[in-house]
Amino acid sequence: MIVLLFLVCFVTFLVFYVFPSADPAQLRAGRHASPAQVEQIRQRMGLDKPLLVQFWDYLKGIVTRADFGYSYVSEQPVSKLVLDRLPATISLAVGGALLWLISGVAIGIVSAVRRHSKLDRFLMGLALIGISAPVYWLGLVALYLFASDIGMLPIASGSNTYQPITSSPSSWFNSLLLPWIVLAISFAAFYSRLLRSNLIEVMGEDYIRTARAKGLSERRVVLHHGVRSAITPIVTVFGLDLGVLLGGALLTEIVFNIPGVGRLAYDSILRADLPMIQATVLLGALFIIVANLVVDVAYAFLDPRVRFE
C-alpha cells in the first residue's frame, strides 16, 4: 500500500516535469518578468535542484512533518487547502452513493422479479438512458429545469450555491439535492442492471429451489436468499466507485459549482501548481487503495467461503 502510494507520487512528479507547458517559475513570475527574476523565483522554489533531490525533499517533508508543501499560487499550506475542500466532496459522494445504492438495488430487484414485464422494460429503458447520459449534460438540464434562480420549476432552492453542513444543515441539504440526484442517476442505472442480471441468475440456483421447497414465502426467498447472493458483486463495485468519487467528483462539482477536491485538482492542473496536483492525486490514490482494502474485508464478511482461503 505504501509502495503503491510512493509510485503514484513519483509518477505524478515525473509526468509534471516532462510536461512541456509546466514551468512553474515562469508562470509565477508573470508575463513581463526578466529572466533574472524568473531565475530568482526558480531558486526560491527549489526548482533548480535536480529532479531526484526535489522529489526526496518532497517525500521527506511528507514523512517527517506531514508537510505537503505550499501552493505555488496561493502560497497557503497544501494540506489546509485540500482539507478545506474535503467536506464538500465527501458530502457529495456519500449522499449520492446512498441514493444510487438504494435506488439501484430497489429497481434491480423489481426488474428481476418482474422480468420481461412492461414495468421491467420501462425501468431498464430508463436505466439505459441513465447510463448513456453524460453527467454534465444531466446536470445542466437539471439546473435548467429545477434550479431556484434559472429553473423553470424552481423547486431546488440554492442548488447552485454550496453551503457547508456546519453553517446550516437544511441549506446544505437543499444545495446538494440536485447534485446528488444527478450524480446518482448513472450509477443507479448501472447498478440496477447489474443487480437485475445477477439476481435473475441466482434465482435459477438450486438453493433457491430448496428455499421454495421449504415453504418460505416468495418474498423471503427473493430478499433473504436471492438478493443476499446477488448483491455480493455489487458491494465490490460500490466500494471502488465510492473510493474514486471521494478523490473528487470533477464533473458534478464543476456543473453545480461545488468547491470540492475535484475542482481543486482541476484548477491546480490549469495553473501548473505542482504541490496541489501532487496532494490531490495522492488523496485520490489513497481513497482508492483504502476502498480496495475495505472491499476485500467486506467481501470476507459477505461470503463465508472467502474467509477460509
Add this chain to the structure above:
Amino acid sequence: MSTSPLLDVRDLKVSFRTDDGLVEAVDGISYSLEQGRTLGIVGESGSGKTVSGLTLLGLTGSRRTEISGEALFDGTDLLALDEQQLRKVRGQGIAMIFQDPLSSLHPFYRVGAQIIEAIRAHQKVSKSAARARAIELLGMVGIPDPAGRVDAFPHEFSGGMRQRAMIAMALSNEPRLLIADEPTTALDVTVQAQILELLDRLQQQLGMAMIIITHDLGVVAETADQVAVMYGGRIIEQAESRELFDNPQHPYTWGLLRSVPRIDGGSGERLRPIPGRPPSLIGLPEGCAFAPRCVLANDACLHGRPRLESAGPDSHTAACVVGLDQRAKAWQATQQDLDDSAIKTAAGVSK
C-alpha cells in the same frame, strides 16, 4: 390396503412451452403411494422423473408451463392449490431433497440457520427452541458433534454430511412424504450406501412415505417397495419391487437391468448399454417412444401409444404391444446374454 392412499397421482401431464416447441416432460402418469411405503421412479435423464416430483410441490409452475391431471395428497388436489396453500404443504406435508447437496444449500448461511429457517417457516417456536431442534435433527441424521456443527457453513461439510444436513432440514417439520431426487448421485459409493440406510431407518422411525427418483436400479432395489419405470415422459412399467426385478416385462426395463454391473457376472463380462439415445421430449413420435431402440419393435409399435396393461401379479403393468409369450422368450434369451439377433430369433421376431 384398506385405507385410501396418501398420494394418488392421476394422469399427470406437465409441458413447457419453449422457443423450440412444446416439451412434454410428463405425459400422463398415474401412480399411488400408501403411507409408510417407498416408490422408486426410475429412468434416464430427460425421462420426466424430476419434473414429476417438482410438480407435486408446485415448483414447476410458470407462465410457460401447462399442468393437468390430479395429484391427491391426503385427499387434497395439490395441482389445484394456490401459492399460499402450497407453501403450507411444502416442507410440512411433503419435503424434498435434491441431487447436489452443495448447490442445494445456500452457501452464505450456516447449516443450522437454514434448518432453523425451515422449522420456523411452519412452526411458531422461538429461535432457541428451533436451534435445539436443529441440533437434535443433525444428531438424528448421524452428524457427529451436532452442537458444534450447527454453526458450520455448507462448504465446511463433506458431500455426505451436506446430504445428511439436507435430510435433516427436510425432516424438520416431520413431513408425511419425502421426495428424494437422485439423493445419492453426487456422492461416493460408500457414502451412497450410508445415505440410503439412513433414509430407510428414518422412514421407519417416522412412518413417512417416500418417493426415490433415480436412474440407478441399484438404489431402487435397496430401498423401494414399488417401482415405476419412466421413459419419454411416461410410465412404461410399474410393479412391486420384487416382482419387477424377478419378472420384468418391458424391453426398456430389460435394457436397464442389463446395463447394471453385476457382482456375480464373470470378469470378462461387458456391460450392455441400451443402443441409441433417449428421445427428445419435443414432438414425440406417434408410436411407442422406445420403439427406435427396441429389439422387439415391429410395425404395431409405430402406431398408437401402448397403454399400461396387466403383465403380472400384484397389479404389475407394462406398456408394450408385443405379445406376452414373445416377450417371455425374449427375456429368457436376454438373460442368457445373447446378442440382439439371437434374442430376435428366440422371440420369433421377423426382421
